[in-house]
Amino acid sequence: xxxxxxxxxxxxxxxxxxxxxxxxxxxxxxxxxxxxxxxxxxxxxxxxxxxxxxxxxxxxxxxxxxxxxxxxxxxxxxxxxxxxxxxxxxxxxxxxxxxxxxxxxxxxxxxxxxxxxxxxxxxxxxxxxxxxxxxxxxxxxxxxxxxxxxxxxxxxxxxxxxxxxxxxxxxxxxxxxxxxxxxxxxxxxxxxxxxxxxxxxx
Amino acid sequence: xxxxxxxxxxxxxxxxxxxxxxxxxxxxxxxxxxxxxxxxxxxxxxxxxxxxxxxxxxxxxxxxxxxxxxxxxxxxxxxxxxxxxxxxxxxxxxxxxxxxxxxxxxxxxxxxxxxxxxxxxxxxxxxxxxxxxxxxxxxxxxxxxxxxxxxxxxxxxxxxxxxxxxxxxxxxxxxxxxxxxxxxxxxxxxxxxxxxxxxxxx
DNA sequence: AGAAATTCTTATCTTAAGTTAACGTTTTGA
DNA sequence: TCAAAACGTTAACTTAAGATAAGAATTTCT
Numbered sequence: 001x002x003x004x005x006x007x008x009x010x011x012x013x014x015x016x017x018x019x020x021x022x023x024x025x026x027x028x029x030x031x032x033x034x035x036x037x038x039x040x041x042x043x044x045x046x047x048x049x050x051x052x053x054x055x056x057x058x059x060x061x062x063x064x065x066x067x068x069x070x071x072x073x074x075x076x077x078x079x080x081x082x083x084x085x086x087x088x089x090x091x092x093x094x095x096x097x098x099x100x101x102x103x104x105x106x107x108x109x110x111x112x113x114x115x116x117x118x119x120x121x122x123x124x125x126x127x128x129x130x131x132x133x134x135x136x137x138x139x140x141x142x143x144x145x146x147x148x149x150x151x152x153x154x155x156x157x158x159x160x161x162x163x164x165x166x167x168x169x170x171x172x173x174x175x176x177x178x179x180x181x182x183x184x185x186x187x188x189x190x191x192x193x194x195x196x197x198x199x200x201x202x
Numbered sequence: 203x204x205x206x207x208x209x210x211x212x213x214x215x216x217x218x219x220x221x222x223x224x225x226x227x228x229x230x231x232x233x234x235x236x237x238x239x240x241x242x243x244x245x246x247x248x249x250x251x252x253x254x255x256x257x258x259x260x261x262x263x264x265x266x267x268x269x270x271x272x273x274x275x276x277x278x279x280x281x282x283x284x285x286x287x288x289x290x291x292x293x294x295x296x297x298x299x300x301x302x303x304x305x306x307x308x309x310x311x312x313x314x315x316x317x318x319x320x321x322x323x324x325x326x327x328x329x330x331x332x333x334x335x336x337x338x339x340x341x342x343x344x345x346x347x348x349x350x351x352x353x354x355x356x357x358x359x360x361x362x363x364x365x366x367x368x369x370x371x372x373x374x375x376x377x378x379x380x381x382x383x384x385x386x387x388x389x390x391x392x393x394x395x396x397x398x399x400x401x402x403x404x
Numbered sequence: 405a406g407a408a409a410t411t412c413t414t415a416t417c418t419t420a421a422g423t424t425a426a427c428g429t430t431t432t433g434a
Numbered sequence: 435t436c437a438a439a440a441c442g443t444t445a446a447c448t449t450a451a452g453a454t455a456a457g458a459a460t461t462t463c464t
Contacts, residue, residue: 067352067355067356069356074355074356076351076352076355076356088344088345088348089344089345089348089349092341092344092345093345098352099352127330128329128330128333131330131333131334131337132333132337134337134341135333135334135336135337135340138337138340138341138344139290139294139336139340141344142290142291142294142340142343142344142347143290143291143294143295145344145347145348145351146290146291146347147291148351149278149347149350149351149354150269150278150300150301152351152354152387153269153276153278153384153385153387154269154271154276154278156422156450157450157451158450176410176411176412177411177412178410178411178412182355183355185354185355186451186452187451187452187453188411188412188413189412189413189414189451189452189453189454190450190451190452191412192412192413192414193413193414193450193451194450195412195413196413196414358420358452359420359421360420378440378441378442379441379442380440380441380442388421388422389421389422389423390441390442390443391421391422391423391424391442391443391444392420392421392422393442394442394443394444395420395421395443395444396420397442397443398443398444405464406463406464407462407463407464408461408462408463408464409460409461409462409463410459410460410461410462411458411459411460411461412457412458412459412460413456413457413458413459414455414456414457414458415454415455415456415457416453416454416455417452417453417454418451418452418453418454419450419451419452419453420449420450420451420452421448421449421450421451422447422448422449422450423446423447423448423449424445424446424447424448425444425445425446426443426444426445427442427443427444427445428441428442428443429440429441429442429443430439430440430441430442431438431439431440431441432437432438432439432440433436433437433438433439434435434436434437434438
């Protein structure tokens, strides 16, 4: 766990701004509770079967969430730069995580342990803003999840792919196709067929 | 908007307990910001195309979330007694909702308007606990959504139905089958076939 | 540089879901 | 109470996705 450079701290502060703005005194206390961790490609941030007792903020790089089902690796989500990363259900409930999270490339991730998070939630100086931060972050992801859920109920795989073409630039550009296929809830073979179908139709 | 009876207030207080415990003074201020609304069957709680500027807590009854796609009505979710109800994305973002929410039976729902919610978030007496309340509620739904999302990515419709058989008693008993089918991401015809398949296999 | 692994496409075959329509049953509402 | 609407199942047909395997192209790693 390394110390953070001032540039890294500035990036974090900026990334948090939409959710919470600390004054100087609060910020000093806050940054004492966080650490920076460097991940090699494929290094695990969280592991199925183990409790995920930390949340992260991706400063550089990207991560992939996946399960193992019947021996097969199924990608369910990604986090990119300036996004949060955690096996959040496990973090919140203390139950073992169901999924793995691995770095897709060499990555720098700011890490907050559950213990330190709780210290801050119980520290009168930070409690209010941390509750607010937690609320807004959770709400942010709630909105993402709701939209994604609704796409599984109301759209076909092809429609989901077309939507991703419109507003999923980052995923499309940086991810191998079979990860994208899983993310859409289909097999890589099926995605390949959908892509062909779309080409022919045009 | 009616006043609440003391029994109704007690139910609400109990329902909020896992998330927030008010002292008497706080409670008195809190209950001034809320109202009770009675819904007839099929009466709308929220409407696609309109901003949903309120959240509810179902005291009695149940509601159904649905979209209209190509003229067809597609059920995406339910809320039952002692659960929260809102077109939450719209409530949070102020954008028009994409879905409808209707009462499935005569229902009593405690309603908090966005305006009053903001009053409370800005009232020093309640702010901290309301932030906490908001955080925990959002986290609660986050966990539900994450599990449901993961089921769309890792499971077949049949597996999703079998899981619902195990731990979805309330939905199965109270909902018509075609609502359940939508909820699982399939058509009613397909659910009927899955049910038959399961019977024959046994 | 070269072997191994990964990625994507394609083909074949199987399986299951979507669509539409029909029919009997149940529920609803005027 | 009675007609209309809603509901669940079934059937026939169409369409698309899953499984498996093969092959070419690319990337990775030593």
